[in-house]
Amino acid sequence: MQEHLLPYALGGGAVRAVIAFGRDLTELKRHELELAEKLAALQASEALKSAIVDHALVALISADAQGHIVEFNPSAEAMFGQRRAEVVGRPVSEILLPERFRGLHDQGLQRLAAGEPPRVLGKRMEELQALRADGSEFPIEMVLWRSDVEGHVFYTASIVDLTEKRNAAQEIERQREALRQSEKLSAMGSLLAGVAHELNNPLAIVMGRATLLESKCADGALRADAHRIRAAAERCGRIVRTFLDMARQKPVHRRNVRINDMVRGAVDLLQYNLRTAGVDVELRLAEGLPEALADADQLGQVVLNLLVNAQQALSDTPRPRRVLIETGLEPLRETRAPRVWLRVADNGPGVSDEHRPHIFSSFFTTKSAGVGTGLGLSVSRSVVREHGGDLWLEPRSPLGGASFRMSVPLSPSPPVPEPAPLPDEADGPVLRVLVVDDEGELASLMREILEAAQFDVATAESGAVALELLAEARFDAIVSDLRMPDMDGAALWREVRERHPALARRMVFVTGDTLSPAAAEFLRETGCATLEKPFPPQDLVARVRALLPAA
Ligand SMILES: Nc1ncnc2c1ncn2[C@@H]1O[C@H](COP(=O)(O)OP(=O)(O)OP(=O)(O)O)[C@@H](O)[C@H]1O
Numbered sequence: 001m002q003e004h005l006l007p008y009a010l011g012g013g014a015v016r017a018v019i020a021f022g023r024d025l026t027e028l029k030r031h032e033l034e035l036a037e038k039l040a041a042l043q044a045s046e047a048l049k050s051a052i053v054d055h056a057l058v059a060l061i062s063a064d065a066q067g068h069i070v071e072f073n074p075s076a077e078a079m080f081g082q083r084r085a086e087v088v089g090r091p092v093s094e095i096l097l098p099e100r101f102r103g104l105h106d107q108g109l110q111r112l113a114a115g116e117p118p119r120v121l122g123k124r125m126e127e128l129q130a131l132r133a134d135g136s137e138f139p140i141e142m143v144l145w146r147s148d149v150e151g152h153v154f155y156t157a158s159i160v161d162l163t164e165k166r167n168a169a170q171e172i173e174r175q176r177e178a179l180r181q182s183e184k185l186s187a188m189g190s191l192l193a194g195v196a197h198e199l200n201n202p203l204a205i206v207m208g209r210a211t212l213l214e215s216k217c218a219d220g221a222l223r224a225d226a227h228r229i230r231a232a233a234e235r236c237g238r239i240v241r242t243f244l245d246m247a248r249q250k251p252v253h254r255r256n257v258r259i260n261d262m263v264r265g266a267v268d269l270l271q272y273n274l275r276t277a278g279v280d281v282e283l284r285l286a287e288g289l290p291e292a293l294a295d296a297d298q299l300g301q302v303v304l305n306l307l308v309n310a311q312q313a314l315s316d317t318p319r320p321r322r323v324l325i326e327t328g329l330e331p332l333r334e335t336r337a338p339r340v341w342l343r344v345a346d347n348g349p350g351v352s353d354e355h356r357p358h359i360f361s362s363f364f365t366t367k368s369a370g371v372g373t374g375l376g377l378s379v380s381r382s383v384v385r386e387h388g389g390d391l392w393l394e395p396r397s398p399l400g401g402a403s404f405r406m407s408v409p410l411s412p413s414p415p416v417p418e419p420a421p422l423p424d425e426a427d428g429p430v431l432r433v434l435v436v437d438d439e440g441e442l443a444s445l446m447r448e449i450l451e452a453a454q455f456d457v458a459t460a461e462s463g464a465v466a467l468e469l470l471a472e473a474r475f476d477a478i479v480s481d482l483r484m485p486d487m488d489g490a491a492l493w494r495e496v497r498e499r500h501p502a503l504a505r506r507m508v509f510v511t512g513d514t515l516s517p518a519a520a521e522f523l524r525e526t527g528c529a530t531l532e533k534p535f536p537p538q539d540l541v542a543r544v545r546a547l548l549p550a551a
Pocket residue numbers: 305309310313346348349350351355359360364365366367371372373374375376377378401402403
């Protein structure tokens with residue numbers, strides 16, 4: 001209630017009366033209160049909205065009907081690399097769209113202004129490209145809506161950056177592709193491993209017979225022919241072995257490995273591809289290198305990877321296309337144990353400075369899909385590092401292209417197997433060897449090889465026959481196939497250990513294929529000597545001799 005009092009006096013005389021005015025303010029107060037409440041509500045809603053807009057993970061951008069930016073939230077600033085203060089008032093198309101889309105965008109705005117029903121409003125639009133401040137483009141997803149405020153039209157877009165999603169999808173696709181490739185390879189691998197295994201016995205026979213022929217031939221020309229046959233068979237043997245080594249899926253098995261042999265195996269395996277690709281391979285392998293302690297399969301793979309890379313790099317190089325493989329012994333350093341090294345160099349285009357830092361990363365490849373997965377070098381490097389060595393790209397190549405070098409620690413000097421003492425009667429001049437193999441050709445080949453080395457040899461076509469012979473006569477060593485019908489090599493060994501314990505330590509097992517886990521376990525546990533088929537004759541003789549005290 002508002003009150004007002006007015007004195008009433010006539011002609012400046014005494015006050016005769018007081019006039020009182022009263023005004024009911026209830027309505028006014030109520031209005032005021034309502035207004036204040038509305039204002040507070042508005043402020044609250046503003047604060048809430050700006051909290052939402054300012055902290056939204058998506059970019060929110062509003063523009064007026066002419067396409068000029070009026071709002072640009074912090075996420076938009078981060079996504080587009082633009083400052084709000086610098087973009088407000090400027091045309092959306094000029095700042096956020098790649099040039100080629102600007103015309104389309106402006107036409108769309110004109111159509112909306114002309115009252116055409118909006119087709120894009122409220123819909124999720126994917127596959128759009130946006131522009132960052134630095135000029136780079138990126139994929140976005142966007143929803144656009146319209147608001148009418150006091151006769152003015154505004155468009156607001158909420159935008160999600162799809163870069164990471166795209167990259168992740170591509171990564172998954174790449175990995176799937178790699179998996180498909182490796183599944184294909186492993187299926188082919190097991191098929192071919194079976195074939196390769198079947199080749200081992202006949203190959204061993206060709207190799208062995210050719211060697212015997214060579215030693216028997218008095219005629220120089222014939223001997224040279226026999227030598228050629230043997231060399232070719234040895235090459236086949238290396239191919240089969242390298243291949244089987246690759247196909248085998250077996251736990252890491254480190255043993256003494258001759259790096260030069262590994263190189264020859266890999267080159268033989270790729271010989272055909274290299275030749276048809278017009279690539280000349282030059283080997284400069286150091287003589288008398290000490291052995292390395294390594295898993296031959298894994299390191300062989302590394303050499304293969306390097307060779308395949310070199311061959312692929314040379315495909316566009318004019319002839320001569322050259323690959324140089326060198327091996328050597330690192331000079332002794334105070335800081336670390338000596339190592340053997342291997343270099344694979346080519347005269348291809350080399351690796352650009354830009355690519356150098358990346359070539360050892362998984363999935364980095366400059367080759368088209370289907371040619372390269374970008375795994376070769378990264379897998380190779382981790383394999384070599386697991387061996388305590390290293391693999392790197394050299395700053396310069398002796399041939400002008402790329403040059404990769406690997407180094408691996410040497411094997412600690414191999415433990416010399418303690419030969420079991422021979423029984424007294426063995427002091428005679430002739431040592432007797434029992435050869436056990438179900439493949440007759442192979443048994444008789446081994447017999448001839450050992451006889452040529454002055455051993456007295458008997459053969460048995462099965463474990464049972466072997467036991468009979470052992471019961472009847474004295475033998476100083478046994479050479480046995482590992483995989484035989486009925487009684488296999490392991491079973492024979494157990495029987496021999498029961499009946500002739502000393503002889504059990506003088507057995508060599510001839511293996512020719514993917515070892516079954518049980519067989520591998522058996523050989524590891526017993527530490528028996530092994531000889532892989534196909535073998536050069538001198539290796540057979542050397543294995544047998546190693547079991548016997550110097551005769
Ligand atoms: N000898 C070389 N000369 C030139 N560039 C090479 C050579 N070796 C490798 N590179 C480069 O290094 C990249 C990675 O090689 P890496 O062996 O890891 O993968 P890839 O050969 O592309 O594919 P993958 O080996 O999986 O089939 C190659 O794509 C190539 O760009």
